[in-house]
Amino acid sequence: MxxxxxxxxxxxxxxxxxxxxxxxxxxxxxxxxxxxxxxxxxxxxxxxxxxxxxxxxxxxxxxxxxxxxxxxxxxxxxxxxxxxxxxxxxxxxxxIAEAAMHTAALVGRSFSVVGTPARAVATIEHLALRYGFERHCRGVCAAEFSVLALEDPKSDAIRLLKSDIRRVVSEGRPDSIILGCAGIAGLSKALSHEFDLPVIDGVIxxxxxxxxxxxxxxxxxxxxxxxxxxxxxxxxxxxxxxxxxxxxx
The missing domain is CATH 3.40.50.12500 (Rossmann fold)
Structure with missing residues (x-):
């Protein structure tokens, strides 16, 4: 295939x-x-x-x-x-957003999206509505880093991402976290272990x-x-x- x-x-x-x-x-x-x-x-x-x-x-x-x-x-x-x-x-x-939201709805009743650029938050909220998951979505967290910062190993992007996950898990208590950018691909397994809940990577x-x-x-x-x-x-x-x-x- x-x-x-x-x-x-x-x-x-x-x-x-x-x-x-x-x-x-x-x-x-x-x-x-x-x-x-x-x-x-x-x-x-x-x-x-x-x-x-x-x-x-x-x-x-x-x-x-x-x-x-x-x-x-x-x-x-x-x-x-x-x-x-x-x-x-x-x-x-x-x-990948569609795939991630469908998967999140299968492993829990609620999800939050982190790592999304601020200008794209409204787009992701609209996608949750379009795909029928608006009642499952606890919120879309605007990232404090740019997409290209994820390509710079010297940036604080991953630290900021983890800080956002920690805050969202504490405040919103979602059943799962969706990573809201393809540039974060490959980190979901480690993050799931670190935060003890499903962290979903839409690419996977x-x-x-x-x-x-x-x-x-x-x-x-x-x-x-x-x-x-x-x-x-x-x-x-x-x-x-x-x-x-x-x-x-």
Whole structure:
């Protein structure tokens, strides 16, 4: 099974960290290919960054579909471009926020999200509402560090993250903690042990969900919502994104 993990930002060191976390939990027969676009923001922190990451993300999904990928993971906690990506492939496409929230609802009645950039808090709250988990969500904690600080071993990002977890566990008493950024991938096991409750990493959960769906032969429905885009010309710098044939990657 071949799964394409797309980091929608252009920071390759983060892509490498995400790839390592994904490969650590993948089945022996699963090939994890991790990529990032060569255009777009270096990190995704808010609506503006999210808008400009989507064209590069969709291009990577299209190339992955042409390369025989059997599942796709969008490795950004905003789940940017999720619906658009599902519209151009019959394979399963999983966003890491969606995967994390579903998993949290299976292991407890409540969760809190930590590590989310301040500008993305409203996005994550909206996703909890969209996915039907608003009653489970005890809150989204705005991180006091930037996404790129997670790539700097000299930064205080991990110390600040742990401080936020400690405070949220004490004040909100959630059943689990969700790590609200793909840049924190790979730390959930150690943090679960340290804080004695499930700490959920959406990258890891998305790998297992994608493997399960692909293994069951379940893909993205083309019946209605995710039917292929209508063939039509696109103009200007988006001309290459037009679907002029069957309408499906």
């Amino acid at each position: 071949k799964i394409l993990v797309v980091n929608p930002n252009t920071t390759r060191s983060m892509t490498g960290k995400i790839a390592a976390a994904a490969r650590a939990v993948a089945w022996p027969g699963t090939e994890i290919i991790a990529v990032n676009p060569d255009m777009g923001p270096v990190s995704i922190e808010g609506y503006y960054d999210e808008a400009f990451c989507v064209p590069g993300l969709i291009e990577e999904v299209r190339k992955g579909a042409d390369g025989g990928a059997e599942g796709f993971i969008i490795a950004c906690f905003d789940d940017p471009g999720l619906d658009a990506a599902r519209s151009i492939t019959t394979a399963p496409v999983i966003g 959960e998305a790998v297992k969900l994608t493997e399960s769906l692909a293994g069951l032969g379940l893909g993205t429905s083309k019946a209605n919502s995710y039917a292929p885009p209508l063939p039509k010309p696109y103009t200007g710098i988006f001309a290459r994104h037009a679907l002029l044939g069957s309408g499906e990657a």
